[in-house]
Amino acid sequence: MTLRLHDTAARETRDFVPLVDGKAGIYVCGLTVQSEPHVGHVRSAVNFDVLRRWLTANGYDVDFIRNVTDIDDKILAKSQEQGVHWYALAAAMKRELDSALAAINVLPPTYEPGATGHVPEIVELVEQLIARGHAYPAEDGSGDVYFDVRSWPSYGELTRQRLxxxxxxxxxxxxxxxxxxxxxxxxxxxxxxxxxxxxxPSPWGPGRPGWHIECSAMAGKYLGPAFDIHGGGVDLRFPHHENEQAQSRAAGRPFASFWLHNAWITTAGEKMSKSLGNSLLIPEVLKRVRGIELRYYIVAAHYRSHVEFSFEALDDAATAFRRIEDFLGRAAPVVGNWFAALPDAFISAMDDDLGTPAAVAVIHESIREGNRLLADGASDALSQKFGEVIAMLDVLGLNPADEAWADGGSDDKLTDVVDALVKGLLAERTAAREAKDWARADAIRDQIKAAGVEVEDTPTGPKWSV
Incomplete structure (x- = not known):
């Protein structure tokens, strides 16, 4: 089946046809590193990480560029408020971002350019626009240079607005x-x-790049004048992406063939942002759930659907993912030689504009069938089902066996301690049941449940999960 993607510019879902067979060039607008990343910030990174993984799974050689805006008005203002150098603030926040993305298994980009490292390319592009009659230096002595929107008749075509x-x-x-x-x-x-x-330094005097021009210059530097996919949050469609497209095409560059935009994560119906005071910083969220559970929460929603954040929904997602882990944990010791094959239903879901909700539903359906096979002792069929689940989780970056999740941190040690304590109580419960002391057995089970632990009696013995 052919991968179909929803092109924001065309406002329709159409077949993905790369400019070069077997290759895919993707440019994603990254963050302005002015503050610590919250849940809303990392959604875009996760969504486009899934796109990258799916293209790779389909045999594409992917060049994935995600920029960082490391100089702008907001960074300068916040650094002055905090009494630190602007570049020190940007560097510190970039480290916070790297840590947050690593915690949810977002693959590093092929390259991650920053605006401050590409001033020569930016100046060159501005000069080209001036030479073509689409830009002009301000006459007020400020040293500013502007794009002349009236010189480009197609301005507004991306968002279908009239000037x-x-x-x-x-x-x-x-x-x-x-x-x-x-x-x-x-x-x-x-x-x-x-x-x-x-x-x-520049021909117009000392200064710094505008926000929009940096992305056009860096996309051209690493992907060439024409590339396959430009992505980012839906809030960037205007003015950022509209301006990117206008200035790039005015300079004679075809620019992006597809525009993909992920929706917001909202709180109380509003975009999650620092200004609303409702931001949820990644380190704080990871005190409540593991990184793999937070990634599952983001992946389980379609990238173009708005998500109303709540801790209840996050906890439900964590519980759902633990059911996946429970199946893998119980099946792994008994499966034979398993092979990784993607079910047709999963492939169809992913090829339909990265339909991750349907893809996740296929995973859970495979697990239900796998649990039945596990109870029946059908080892060959179970091995196949086990392999399917692993293959699907790999595509979504959710395989618990991925070394990205094996950080050996305090959470793992805590799990070991809890496991030992719960198993001790379960051993007492088993002894009580063998002695037909049902009241004692039920009391132990209630004690475990009150601590937030669910116990499932299986043919191979009791299993527990938080």
Whole structure:
């Protein structure tokens, strides 16, 4: 079956046809490293990690570029508030981001460029736009350079908006603009309020890149003038992605063939953000659930569906994933030589615009069948089912045996302690049952349940899960 993806620009789901057979170039807008990442931040990384894994599973050689915005107005403002160098803040927050993504098994990108490392490419692209008549230096002496939106008749095509209906661009002082909707490509250095380290030389004087131009320059640097897929959060469609496409095509670059956008994780119906005061930082969430359970929670929803976050839903997802682990734990000792084969239903789900909800449903259906086979002692059929589950989890980055989850941290030691304590109580319960002391056996089971542990009696003995 052919992979079909929902192209935001075309507003339809269509067949993915790569520009080069067997290869796929993906550019994803990463974070502005101004603060610690929360659950809403990492959704995009997980969603596009699944896309990358699925393309790889289908034999594509994937170049996956995810940028980092390491200089902008917000970083400068927050560094001043905190009394630290802007580059120290950006570096510290980048380390926090790396740690968060590693904790949920997001593969490192092929390359992760930062804006500050690509000023020459950015300046070159701005010069090309000026030469083509699509950009101009401000005449107010600020050193700013703007994209002339009226010079590009197709401006607004990505989000299907008319220029007349757009609000003024808010990324620079409007006094130097020909049209209030013109957006900044280069920002002149404000020596009265900005540190000298936040400025680079350019033909228009010292300054720094605008937000939008950096992604166009870096995508072109690593993927060429035309590439397959550009991704990011739905909130980036306008103005960021609209401006990226306009300036890139105005410079003569075809740019992205597909635009994919993941939806928000919301709280109380609003986008999760620091400004709402409802952000959920990854280290705090991982005190409640494991990284693999948080990833399962994100993967189980379709990338284009908005998710209303709640701890109850997160706990339910963790419980559902533990049922998967329980099956694997009980089946692993008894299966023979198993092989990894993806069920047709899983393939169809993933090929249908990365239909992860349906794909996860296939996993649970396979586990229900696997549990039946386990009870019946059908080892050959069980080995096949076990292999199917492992193969599907691998595609979604959820295989518990993946070394990415084997960090040997305190959580593993805690699990060992709890396992020993619960098994001790279960041994007492078994002894009580053998002595037909049903009251004692029931009391032990109630004690275990009150601690938040579920016990399942199986043909091979009692099994427990949190």
């Amino acid at each position: 007349e209906d757009m609000e003024p661009a808010g990324d620079a002082d409007p006094r130097g603009k020909r049209d209030p909707r013109d957006f900044a490509l280069w920002k002149g250095w404000k020596k009265e309020t900005e540190p000298q380290t936040a400025a680079w």
